[in-house]
Amino acid sequence: MVEIIEAGFAPRAVDYRDGWDLQRRIHADVVSGIRDDTLVLLEHEAVFTAGSRTEPADRPRETATPVVEVDRGGRITWHGPGQLVGYPIVRVGGPREVVSHVRRLERALLALVGDLGIAGRRIPGRTGVWVDGADRPAKIAAIGVRVERGVTLHGFALNCTNALAPFAEIVPCGIADAGVTTIARETGRELWPERLASAAADAVAAELAGVGA
Numbered sequence: 228m229v230e231i232i233e234a235g236f237a238p239r240a241v242d243y244r245d246g247w248d249l250q251r252r253i254h255a256d257v258v259s260g261i262r263d264d265t266l267v268l269l270e271h272e273a274v275f276t277a278g279s280r281t282e283p284a285d286r287p288r289e290t291a292t293p294v295v296e297v298d299r300g301g302r303i304t305w306h307g308p309g310q311l312v313g314y315p316i317v318r319v320g321g322p323r324e325v326v327s328h329v330r331r332l333e334r335a336l337l338a339l340v341g342d343l344g345i346a347g348r349r350i351p352g353r354t355g356v357w358v359d360g361a362d363r364p365a366k367i368a369a370i371g372v373r374v375e376r377g378v379t380l381h382g383f384a385l386n387c388t389n390a391l392a393p394f395a396e397i398v399p400c401g402i403a404d405a406g407v408t409t410i411a412r413e414t415g416r417e418l419w420p421e422r423l424a425s426a427a428a429d430a431v432a433a434e435l436a437g438v439g440a
Contacts, residue, residue, distance in 0.1 A: 234249060236419075264435065266428060268420075268424045275292055277294055280300065300325075325374050339426055355370050370383045387411065388409060
């Protein structure tokens with residue numbers, strides 16, 4: 228069983244540090260066994276988050292948007308209005324299970340965008356969900372996770388109706404030879420994060436149902 232928490236959507240988007248504090252509290256409860264596996268869904272106020280492998284050249288040169296150092300893997304990305312962020316805080320065992328957990332999230336997001344008529348795919352050697360563009364692939368969903376004491380932190384970011392300009396300020400996820408896209412761009416429909424939260428919860432819960440079975 229996965230508990231679902233919808234922590235806040237526009238116009239009440241969640242400050243990143245507040246969301247991080249919420250993650251840590253839930254993580255402690257899941258580790259101690261007093262809470263079931265939990266999926267937090269929300270929309271963040273605009274922020275860049277820099278993972279442990281972020282290079283100086285990846286970072287924005289001049290920006291009013293805060294840059295927060297985080298303890299997940301990967302490099303730098305952006306979160307903000309119009310993007311659905313999900314934090315599955317679930318028991319997986321140990322750090323060796325990170326790859327399997329990422330693959331489950333990819334399958335869930337592929338199913339979600341597929342139901343919207345988007346032909347998403349994986350790219351070998353890269354995480355996330357991708358869409359083929361005219362000249363290069365574009366990422367529609369990013370994934371970055373960490374396992375601590377057998378329970379996951381961080382998760383995924385699905386581009387719904389968000390602006391793409393912030394990604395031009397950075398090298399998103401350290402990948403310079405690909406683009407970024409949104410559900411709105413691919414479908415011509417403005418499907419805001421709050422509208423997709425229930426479908427995202429169902430897709431992720433379905434993938435997590437077999438973990439530990």
